[in-house]
Amino acid sequence: MSETSLAIINARLVDPASGHDGPGGVLIEDGVIVQTGGEIDVDAADAVIDAKGCILAPALIDLRCAKEAALTPDGETLDTLTAGAAAGGFGTIVLAPNARAPLDKADGFAGMNRGLAKRGVNVLSACGATQGLAGEQMAEIGLMVRGGAVYAGQGDRPISDTRTMRRLLAYTSQFDIWLSVRPADWALSAGTVALESDWSARMGLPAEPALSERIAIERDAALAELSGGKLMIDRLSTADGLAALRRARTRDQEIAATVAVAHLTLNEVDAGGLDSAFRMDPPLRSEADRRALVEAVTSGEIDAVVTDHRPTPFDDKGEPFALAIAGTMSLETALGAMLGLVHDGQLELVDALRVMTCGPADLLGLPQGRITDGAPADLILIDGDKPWVCDPDRFHSARGNCAWAGRRFQGQVLQTLVGGVTIYNQKA
């Protein structure tokens, strides 16, 4: 179904880019927003959606998700990934490198990227910064940027060698792309599975001090200043790290910071029962850390919230906490989890949406993520109050590792449009 023009009216229009939150609608022609506001000319439209009682917002953008290799039995394929993304309200997702798919080979990169494009959801790809993400030799970043890579990343692997980090920041600066690196001091964090805390000490878990993140941010910010590189803090997770970021930004440095949904909505107490579903990289932090990060979303210090969606085989999560593979699925639950913070009064809706729409769009220079004349009609309709329970069996993916399994959420995506075309409709 593709109308040439579509009007959405009577909605509560929330556009974080302009700060607008009020009654309104949009008129879409040929996949592009041509009119916004309260006076949409419905006679000009071939079709009209009356969105009374619904929130109309830009479709969400995720800078960090993962699928599995195409032929993995029961794996997360591109089809299931994009179906889950659409159901979760995402119009654009970025495949980020990880240990299983390091995205570090320039051969075929451009072809792979073209293959990603035609999926309803815009699927973009980042590239691995170092060969095998080992943090030693640079990958062919330049050739992969030519092939469409939108930033260079390192997965969960920090770069231990300071000189390598310096050179990577310098090398990537010539392409004006972000170098996205998990802030962790390698020696302090290698082999750990939890935050150094009273709980992890009692449990006897190998644990990293929160300081590890701060040390890495201070080092990398100094190197970015020296080299002129664009540093993206990949999944800030501690109050200590946030303080280090603030100090670096007082020097007028352009540093981006992302936070994973998990670190905004869960803490180490959730992992208290040693349920492997809560084994994360970075590990879940203290409640004080979580609250500091939520406040940093409100203050605009966090550029983007990422799902860090990571489907894993059942066997990998079937190990005890300390041995289980890290990560949780998150695309279909991210909005519900963020709306939970809104309903709790911890976050305003417009702030929650900003870090999932225009925030990430601005980092990559995308035209999406905003409701304005001329922008692509990538939009979502949300029922902000509808209660539901997270049931991984109902995910579009065959995988089900999810830290939010069984959680009660309030607020759900009703419809997702990309380029004016409906790619998900809850009623359908």
Next chain:
Amino acid sequence: MTRAAFSYDFPHRHLISVADLNPVDIRIIFERAAHWLAVNRTPDKSSDVLKGLTVLNLFFEASTRTQGSFEMAGKRLGADVVNFAVAHSSASKGESLSDTARTLAAMRPDIMVVRHSATGAPRFLAERTGLAVVNAGDGMHEHPTQALLDSFTLAQHWGEVGGKRILIVGDILHSRVARSNIGLLNILGAEIRLCAPPTLLPSDVDQWGCDVFHDLDDALQDCDAVMALRQQKERMSGGFVPSAREFFHLFGLTHERLEVCSPDVLVMHPGPMNRGTEIHTKLADDPEKSVILEQVESGVAVRMAVLELIGETIRRDFHSREAGQ
């Protein structure tokens, strides 16, 4: 203008840095080099201007072309030329540079041509021995005769190097050729552009009086000459640059990319070339654009000019000391 019109004698006993030269010195060198270039094209190449003087080629780093070029230059001028391949002798036995230098100086050579992996070694030797020293490359610091022969080659085509736009592309961070060329071209009033990935540029490069680019196509706009530097293979495997092929795609010179240059653009390379890394093999062999072999020919002539002029200074100093006694 002839030399007499300057009423100025080439004053240098050493050639250690291009920064020691002024525009008149350079003009004198080029004038003599043009003379020797013509002589070298005749069957009667031998001269006796350095007869009686001994030139010692002291190469602490392996070199074939530079050492060969200096040796040929010295021999054509009638000097006694002695090659000391130090890499294989005393240095490997643990002798200090200072002791090696004093030992060799005791043999009473007149000019030492020095290549060493350490910045400052030629000046150190000049100070320790009192001999005339020509720097044939010290570490990542300077290679003045290479810069002189590069500019001389360009001057042969253009008359003047001043006012022309010249691009140096490649590993500038580790290149003594680039440093000497930048210094010399600045003295000559050329417009210098540098193009390299940020990992192969010094961090203070914006202080060097050059326009710095990371995009080759931008850098090549309206250039009159392009100089590719040699890329060392060990720096093309992920430390500074991910791979040789990525380097070629981003910074390699090809006919297509040169289309934005001046139509008469000249392509240079100090050698030895890595075809397919810094320069496309067809461009390297294009006689319309490539002056790479002319650079080699100019090299002998320029080194003859430098040795001749330093020889004159040595003789002049000797006679004035004699007269003063």
